[in-house]
Amino acid sequence: MRKHWHDIPNVRQCRYRELEQQRETAQLKRFLEQFTIDRASVPGIGPARMAMLESYNVETAWDVTDGNVARVPGFGPILTTNLKNWRRSLERKFRFDPSKAVDPQEIAALDRELIDVKRKLEDNLVSGAVELTQVRSQIVTQRNILNEQVNRAYHEMVQAEADMKAAKA
Numbered sequence: 330m331r332k333h334w335h336d337i338p339n340v341r342q343c344r345y346r347e348l349e350q351q352r353e354t355a356q357l358k359r360f361l362e363q364f365t366i367d368r369a370s371v372p373g374i375g376p377a378r379m380a381m382l383e384s385y386n387v388e389t390a391w392d393v394t395d396g397n398v399a400r401v402p403g404f405g406p407i408l409t410t411n412l413k414n415w416r417r418s419l420e421r422k423f424r425f426d427p428s429k430a431v432d433p434q435e436i437a438a439l440d441r442e443l444i445d446v447k448r449k450l451e452d453n454l455v456s457g458a459v460e461l462t463q464v465r466s467q468i469v470t471q472r473n474i475l476n477e478q479v480n481r482a483y484h485e486m487v488q489a490e491a492d493m494k495a496a497k498a
Contacts, residue, residue, distance in 0.1 A: 330450050330453050330454055330457070331454060333446075333450055334447065334450045334451065334454065337443055337446065337447050337450075340443065341439065341440070341443055344439055344443075345431070345436070345439065348431045348435055348436070348439065349431055352425075352427075352429065352430075352431060353425045355431070355432060355435065356423075356425055356426065356429065357391075357420070357423055357425075358391050359432070360419075360423045361389060361390040361391035361416065361419060361420070361423075362389045362390070362391045363389070364389060364390040364419050365388055365389050366379055366382055366383075366387070366388060366389065366390075366392075366393075366412075366415075367379050367383070367388075369390075369415055371411050371412055371415045372411045373407065373408050373411050374408065374411065374412070378403070378404075378408070381401055381402070381403060381404075382398075382401055382404075385397070385400055385401045387401060390415065390416045390419045390420075393412045393413060393415070393416040395409070395413075398412055398413075
């Protein structure tokens with residue numbers, strides 16, 4: 330746990346690098362999340378089907394994936410293709426801006442997550458020290474009890490040997 334605690338800055342650095350490498354995907358996500366299905370004109374998707382999609386958390390163009398749409402009852406290959414075509418038409422309008430930095434909200438979310446991890450590790454380290462103190466105390470108590478039993482057994486053995494020598498003489 331201590332090693333993990335000390336490693337948090339390295340973890341942050343690696344995760345930040347990942348955010349940097351995924352900037353294009355993050356920008357695409359923000360772009361596609363602006364387009365909601367209920368405002369789109371997708372063939373075969375009326376109010377009832379839109380409600381069904383929403384109930385399965387498929388609400389924006391970003392949410393339109395094979396896996397997400399496949400979970401929605403009543404959406405076969407034709408409706409799925411219509412939704413994917415709508416998403417692809419929006420993706421063609423997307424332009425990656427390499428000059429944009431990582432979204433500050435993503436950095437803040439990363440920092441919050443690592444603060445939580447650090448706090449949990451610190452709590453475990455503190456409680457671990459208390460637990461070790463309790464275990465040490467239990468060991469010392471048990472050792473004292475065993476020492477008394479060993480000493481008693483030793484004295485009984487010495488007495489038995491003395492009694493045996495006296496009986497032979």
